[in-house]
Each structure stands twice: as C-alpha cells, then as structure tokens.
Amino acid sequence: MELSTATESGVPETSSHRVDQNPGPLLTAQFANNRSDQKKAKAVSDAIDRSLKADKERQQREGGIKLLILGPSETGKTTVLKQLKLLYGTQGLDAERQTYRRVVHLNVMKAIQALVEGLQRTNTPLQRAENLEHLEVMSRLEPTLKRYSITSIGAINPAVARKITDAKAETDMFLEMVPAIKALWEDAGIQAVYNTATQINVQDSAKYFLDAVDRIAEPEYVPTDDDILQARVRTLAVSEHIFNIDNVAYRIFDVGGQKSFRKYWAPYFDDVNAVIFMTALSAYDQPCEEDPKLNRLQECLALFNEIANHKLFTSTSMILFLNKIDVFQRKLDAGSLVSKHFPEYRGANDYFSTTVFFQYQFLQQCKDLQKQVYTHFTHATVS
Ligand SMILES: Nc1nc2c(ncn2[C@@H]2O[C@H](COP(=O)(O)OP(=O)(O)OP(=O)(O)O)[C@@H](O)[C@H]2O)c(=O)[nH]1
Ligand SMILES: [Mg+2]
Secondary structure: OEEEEOOOOOOOOOOOOOOOOOOHHHHHHHHHHOHHHHHHHHHHHHHHHHHHHHHHHHHHHHHOEEEEEEOOOOOOHHHHHHHHHHHHOOOOOHHHHHHHHHHHHHHHHHHHHHHHHHHHHOOOOOOOHHHHHHHHHHHHHHHHHHHOOOOOOOOOOHHHHHHOOOHHHHHHHHHHHHHHHHHHHHOHHHHHHHHHOOOOOOOOOHHHHHOOHHHHOOOOOOOOHHHHHHOOOOOOOOEEEEEEEOOEEEEEEEOOOOHHHHHHOHHHOOOOOEEEEEEEHHHHHOEOOOOOOOEHHHHHHHHHHHHHOOHHHOOOEEEEEEEOHHHHHHHHHOOOOHHHHOOOOOOOOOHHHHHHHHHHHHHOOOOOOOOOEEEEEEEOOOO
C-alpha cells in the first residue's frame, strides 16, 4: 500500500501497571459491616476499583490492541485489511484466493453492465454498429446477473447461500459473455463513457479487470494478490482478524460501511485503542448510493464528525486515511472541478491545494482541539 504521510501515525501503548492481589468483594463486605471501619471499607473499595481497572488494562494488554476500521461503503476498509493480511498474515490471501475467482468474474460482468447503463443513460452512440448485438446479449443476461451477488468472503451467510446457487452456472455465464465484454470495452463509445461520465456508478477496478479479461477467462485462472486487492465484495457483517506484529496481538475489526449496516458498529466501540477512519477522496464528485441527493464526501465528513467526537473515543487514537488518491488525481487531470461540488472552495484545481482543503475539512470536524488526528493520503490497492 502506498502511504503518503502527513503526520506520523501511532497506536498508544496500553499501561504496563499490574495489580497482582485483588482484595475481593468478600473482604469489603466484612469491613462494611463494622460502622467504625467505614473509612477502611472505603479505602478497600477504592483499591478494588483500582484493581478492577488494572485488571481491565491487563486484559486489554493481553487481549491485544483493539483497532476498528470504520468509514462509509467503498472507501477501501476491506482493502486495507487485505493489505494487512499480505503484510502480517501467516498465509497472505491464500485462504480466500479460490473464492475470489467468482468475485472477479462477477466484478467484470458488473463493470461492463454499469458502463452499458451509462452509455444508454447518456445517449452515447456505439462506435461500431455490429456491437449492438452484444448489447442484446448484455440485456438478455442482466436479470440472471442481478441474482448473483457475493456479499462476504469466507463467512457463513445464509443470504449468500441463497443467492449463489450454482458456481458453475455463474462461470459458464461469464465465459458466454466474454466476446461481448471484450468487443464493448474496445468500443470508443464505451471508452468515452468510462473516461468522461464520472457520475455513473462504475467500480474503481473496472479498467483493471476489463483490460485483463483474456487472462481472467483462462480455464486455469487463479486470482493474483493484485486481483484480490482490486476485487470488490460488499461487507455485510463485522468481522474480527488477529495479527501478531512484533509479539503484540492486534485485534482488527472490519465493518460494513453502508448506512443500513452502521447500527451494528456500536457494540464494538468499547476499549478501542485506535480507529482507522477510511474515506475515499475520489468521491468528492459522486452522489451517495443510498441517497443520490447527498454528496458522498459530504456524507463522509458528517460520519467522521460522529466518530471523532464519539464519547467512547475520547482517548482513542484517530487515524484518518484519505484514500483513493490515484482516482482523485485522475479526476482532477480529466478536468473535474472540486469547486463545482464544494462551492466554498476557491483555490486552484490542483492536487496539492485540493488535498490541503479536504484534509482541513476533515480535521475541522474534531471538536476536541487537543485530539491528535493522524492523517495519511493513501492508495490502498498498491501491493
Ligand atoms: N483505484 C483504487 N481503488 C481502490 C482503492 N482502495 C480501494 N479500492 C477499490 O475500491 C473498491 C471498494 O473497496 P472495499 O475495500 O471493498 O471498500 P469497503 O470500504 O470495505 O466497502 P464496504 O465493505 O461496502 O463497507 C474495491 O474494488 C477496491 O479494490 C484505492 O486506493 N484506489
Ligand atoms: Mg468491506
């Protein structure tokens, strides 16, 4: 992963204080029964409180450092987790490699489908008339494709079992679509939609996968680490992952970022050492999927406001990843104006000025001026 560091990041060390003897509640009761010894009882009670606190700290220390990866959907939370698996996991991404074969197939089909939708919505003509028959193939397969959806990898999820009924049928469908996918992706009409229509909801990895269709369609195709980093699977449930880094256990939680899944985050907010808050800078010109009237980055700022000022995170380190800087740069290069979506921005439309502006927008959300927010500009799909 490429990190461009604005400030140094860090996770606080837990206290090394240890209380070995816990007086226990029985002792307190004995003292409390004797009125003249109330002072002593209070002292013991305080000792118990201190002891419980120390126990909690020890538990936390022995249970590892707890880190949450939070942020809206599609900002790269699971991608960061994959990077951690590559860096610190015992088997990298091998455990999920086979499952990702199907994910990649689906990603390719959904990418071309989104581009075809964009073509139709923007009334862009195809360059080659003979490609019209491929549009027909696409629309014929669309209802079937809608039924296929992988929403979590490795997790037992009844919804997944219902949706993915037949992996072979899915692969056959992909292979049947390959000629249409290739011809359409090479068509100048589709390329124009990809290059200019930033408003269409096509995934960031579309070009990566569509350029690689021949390799992906090979019978022995096995996804590479890069393929897995680029692949998109919506996270539904909160999942916990344990990494041992320099003999310290890190318990890292990945959550589903869509609005409807955020209600499941709160039970994990206790005793958190650090929060990595993910945001996709490239979303500055995109509407929210759940609420198209809302700008994605505005919605992300509001969510960061909630998290950074949450009462359970007063002493939690806040690490802010301003992610997808590659896509962000590409949009600026294509002439997409930040001021069109953030009218209060009056500066130049270059990378440096705009990133300073966005960083300030995020830091401004934090009401506690003493709170350190460690900021990084990231490109999470670089291996
Ligand atoms: N180009 C580019 N793509 C990225 C970057 N980070 C993540 N992606 C891609 O963005 C897509 C979404 O990433 P995820 O990690 O699944 O997003 P998420 O935040 O976990 O989303 P939810 O699970 O829905 O909450 C994937 O296809 C990733 O490969 C980046 O820095 N640059
Ligand atoms: Mg995810």
